[in-house]
Amino acid sequence: MSRIIVVTSGKGGVGKTTSTANLGMALARIGRKVVLVDADFGLRNLDLLLGLENRVVYTALEVIARECKLDQALVKDKRQPNLSLLAAPQTRNKTAINANHMKALVEVLSRYFDYVLIDCPAGIETGFQNAIAGAKEAIIVTTPEISAVRDADRVIGLLEANRIKDIKLIINRLRPTMVKTNDMMSVEDVLEVLSVKLVGVIPEDEQVIVSTNKGEPLVLAEKVPLAGLAYENTAQRLDGQAVDFIDFNAIDDSFISRLKRWLSGNSK
Ligand code: ADP
Ligand code: MG
DSSP: OOEEEEEEOSSTTSSHHHHHHHHHHHHHHTTOOEEEEEOOTTTOOHHHHTTOGGGOOOOHHHHHTTSSOHHHHEEEOSSOTTEEEEOOOSSSOGGGOOHHHHHHHHHHHHHHOSEEEEEOOSSSSHHHHHHHTTOSEEEEEEOSSHHHHHHHHHHHHHHHHTTOOEEEEEEEEEOHHHHHTTSSOOHHHHHHHSOSEEEEEEEOOTHHHHHHHHTOOGGGSSSOOHHHHHHHHHHHHHTTOOOOOOOHHHHHHHHHHHHHHHHTTOOO
């Protein structure tokens, strides 16, 4: 059974595209056949994050307009044969695509792939409606900030009203030291507001920026950074495995205690 999952948030800039790219690559690496659909028409980010931008010839728009075959529009990842991308049109009229088109498109894709992950645009307008049209499940991405959590809550309501009941949550850009000093909402705080199932917690990690600039998902790095490990764990949970959540506090503590020892001249 193929899974069609929309990655959405309400608020922009919280990590939808980063999460789609990294979950997609992580799922492909554990042997799942994955297609990423960039439904953020007009912006086209996913191809950049994956380093596939130079290989995009056709997009979802040409497929829908029957100007090319689906096969021709799918860009295969050069590093990971299980991963494909259907890019978003950058220029032409966005209104050329409606919810029925998107629904038909992802349904066809679901015949060939284990996972269809749809990267949703920000907001709750037409682009959002199109992106969720064919989805059977959703992943909500939020940062631990009131404004993002509030938007996420609203989107959860909209998804449920659109018959998407299987909703999971990723909390992104968590900063454990700020949580400790009560300057940031904790995972528990967020879960108190949003009563959906937590599937991943991704820490703030500057390697995300490095990875974006390189066009190489975090999980492919030679030394996988903490955010990359968190995405790998999230992908495994999404795939049905029971994986413990990383204890970021423990990691921070050990770092601070190491630092303290180092400062006190006792590096043992
Ligand atoms: P969205 O698709 O929701 O608009 P993006 O995935 O494009 O969000 O991320 C927005 C910005 O935040 C990007 O510049 C990205 O590099 C950065 N970012 C996302 N997640 C993290 C993270 N865990 N740590 C640091 N920066 C991040
Ligand atoms: Mg995006």
